[in-house]
Amino acid sequence: MSNLTSRATSSAVASSSTSKLAHIPGWTIISRYSRSHRKSTFLIGVFTGLVLGLGSITSVFFFAERRERRRRRRKLRSYGLDDEDEEERRRRELRGRDPIQIRSGQVVHGVEGLIGNTPLMRINSLSDATGCEILGKAEFLNPAGSPKDRVALQILKDAEEEGLLYPHTGSCIFEGTVGSTGISLATLARAKGYRCSIVIPDDVAREKVELLEKLGAEIQSVRPRGIVDPRHFVNEARARAEAFGDVELVGPHPTGLGTSGYAGSDGGQGEEFVHRDDLVVSTKRSASNQGENGEIINESQARGFFADQFENPSNFWAHYNGTGPEIWRQTGGLIDAFVAGAGTGGTLSGCAAYLKRVSCDPDESNRGGGFIRRPGSAQEVKVILADPQGSGLYNKVKYGVMYSPTEAEGKRRRHQVDSVVEGIGINRITRNLQMGLQCIDDAERVSDDQAARMGRYLILNDGLFLGSSSAVNCVAAVRTALKLKRERGDDPPPVVVTVLCDSGSRHLSKFHDNNALTRLGVSDAGSSDISDILALD
Structure with missing residues (x-):
């Protein structure tokens, strides 16, 4: 009797175990773990490891790039080239x-x-x-033979856009130069419909003076002097522009700074800086070209314009x-x-x-x-x-x-x-x-x-x-x-x-x-x- 009871108990336990196993997924049972399943699991593991590894490497590069970007931005700030605000950007774009x-082969x-x-x-x-x-x-x-062609073109273009100069009006460009800028200005002045007056030291190579003469520039040679001397070639050119007319038109300063933006004796920058007035543009006053407050309103009036290559931005x-x-x-x-x-x-x-x-x-x-x-x-x-x-x-x-x-x-x-x-x-x-x-x-x-x-x-x-x-x-x-x-x-x-x-x-x-x-x-x-x-x- 006891034997029958133990057999029944064993049979019940076996039946219970079988019923429990029936509810367990087959892939968890080692005995059912086929070779193909083991291979798939291995590949999944390898793939997961690669993804995690690449993610870690990407994170390293991401943070390294952020660090490099910060370093470069600090560099820009150290050079005074940090991010501009909207107003600064607008000024730069205008100027x-x-x-x-x-050029790529087309007619210019x-x-x-x-x-x-x-x-x-x-x-x-x-x-x-x-x-x-x-x-x-x-x-x-360059057509006039130096990088000053770029400068002369930019100066004249900016002056025209600001309403300080109008071509074919008899206006005259004044500049003090040791040669190249004067040659560039004389070349473009002829092309754009202006006169050109150059003040030049008398110790420069004579070829430059001869070329200026051939380009039709008015030339005044002066002795070399220090910049603090009113007779320095730059100061003389400025004075000639002022004397061109009896009315001085002061245009908007290129950077919006006015004279306070230039360091002089009171600028706290040392005596190596030279104070200057704003852009020099003069014209002649006449009864036919004055507004109610006496301002000049006739754009066809001839003007004297000081190019001011040293200080003009x-x-x-x-x-x-x-x-x-x-x-x-x-x-x-x-x-x-x-x-x-x-x-x-x-x-x-x-x-x-x-x-x-x-x-x-x-x-x-x-x-x-x-x-x-x-x-x-x-x-x-x-x-x-x-x-x-x-x-x-x-x-x-x-x-x-x-x-x-x-x-x-x-x-x-x-x-x-x-x-x-x-x-x-x-x-x-x-x-x-x-x-x-x-x-x-x-x-x-x-x-x-x-x-x-x-x-x-x-x-x-x-x-x-x-x-x-x-x-x-x-x-x-x-x-x-x-x-x-x-x-x-x-x-x-x-x-x-x-x-x-x-x-x-x-x-x-x-x-x-x-x-x-x-x-x-x-x-x-x-x-x-x-x-x-x-x-x-």
Whole structure:
């Protein structure tokens, strides 16, 4: 009986176990775990692991990118290029519309259409000698032969848009210049229906004066003097514009700052700044063109307009919106350094501000299609000032001090920058230079002797017949390239861009005259040996 009871109990337990197992999914029972199920589970596990791993890597890159964006934005702020508010952006757009016509084989409109979009060329001899890529922006191919064509076009365009100038009214453009800006203004003045009056120092190369005469400009030569002297060529040009008429029209200031926006003796910026009035536009008063309050209302009245290349921000914007973007596009964003001299400061500051902004901008993505292609994203572009001997800008960039009190104008033995180089080098901070001064990383000082030898070297080895400021730029570009190569290595080789400002044809009687250089104290005037420059002592 007991045996029957135990069997019944065992049978009931077995039946109960079977009924419970019937409610358990088959894939959980090891005995039913088929080989195909095990393989599927393994693949699901691998896939899940990959997804989680990639997610972790993506998170790492995401946070690293955010950190890099913050770093670059801090950089922009350090250069004074932080995000603009709506009003600042509006002002920049109003003052900075690029007048350069994009050319791709089509017919352009007049001489204005020939300005800008200049080639970026590899300077073969210097690139091969240094093992770097040294590129020159061929600004001497502009129609009037220099980057000042861009400046002159922007100044006149902005003045016309603001109602300060009207073409074909007998109006006259006044400017004080050592040559290139005057030639550009004279060229465009003829094309746009203006007269042009140029005040120029009497120690510049005579070719520039002769060219201005051929272009129909009115020329006044003056002795070189300090900027604080009312008879300085810039101050004389301003005075002539004021004297053109008996009524002075003061237009809206380009930045909306008025005279308070310019640092002078009361600006807290030091004596290296020169105070200036607002834009000088004058006209003649007559009974037929006065409103109720005596204001001038006749747009056809001839006006005298002072272009003011040193202080007019149109100079800066011509390069910020023109030259800088062209360089970035032509290199595909793969540029390590930009090297240029400063006279008015517009070319250096405008290009520097643009290249710093675009290379530090975390949202910038246009990095392809340039001259050189290499992997990796572009680094922040270094900006280097090329300064001739006798100029105070080198000390300002390197040490924060323009010059010692004994070298201040009025106490120096010579008023002009003590150099045979024309077009760059100055002993004051202009408005245009100040706009991009924070973007300049370093400076290279170039002697007259080095510039002269570089000029001869480029003729013999590249067939490049360039002016004195271009030669200074090339010396500084070589030094910059070699320093970058020493710091970063040559894989890939550093890419350095400089500006080839003008042709040597404007310097025949001075920079390219060995006898003239010898009289001016340049040793070995006919030499083309640049081994000391390439040595980078």
